[in-house]
Amino acid sequence: MNWGTKIVISFVCFVGLLVTMVYVSVSTDFYLVADNYYEQELDYESQIQRMKNVNSLAEKPNFKLVRNEGKAELRFPISVMKAMEEGKISFFRSANASLDKEFDLVFDETGLQTFDMKNLASGAWKVKIEWKSKGTEYYQELNIVI
Incomplete structure (x- = not known):
């Protein structure tokens, strides 16, 4: 094999590597933390x-x-629960937005709400709890690992 053939083989391998890298980078899924992150940052x-x-x-x-x-429990103080106008809890998975779950806050008479965690994938999650009580808004964020 002469030096011209080696150059052609090297060039073909290099082009093949570039094409593979472009294909992998285009086909890789990416998820934004939020679609409207700019508005959230301003707020x-x-x-x-x-x-x-x-x-x-x-x-x-x-x-x-x-x-x-295989469950989670959210317990609100009775005084806070009775004054609550609206609320929601979000299970946020930064690795895959399609796994995110959101529920309205609906408590029993003792201030307890349970969530089935068996359907949630293993890994790191953020639990975001938001509610409004007597015109005042509240937000709590927790990190959990399932």
Whole structure:
């Protein structure tokens, strides 16, 4: 094999590598944390205020995983629950937006709401709890690993 053939083979391998890299980069899925991240960033000051509102509560909501039963429990203080106008909880998966789940806050008479965690994929999740009570908005964020 002469030097001209080696150059052609090297060039063909290089072009093949470039084509493969372009194909892989185009076919890779990517997920934005939020579709409207710019608007959310502009609203971040009010988000900080909503978090401060939670910290100012005498009794705070309590979220816990019950791993052996495959569920999660969210317990709100009765006083906060009775004054609540609306609320939602989001299970946010930054690795795959299609796995995100959102539920309205609907408690029993003791302030407890349970969530089935068996259908959620293993890994890191953010739990975002938002509610409005007496005209004041609240926001709490927790990191969990399932």
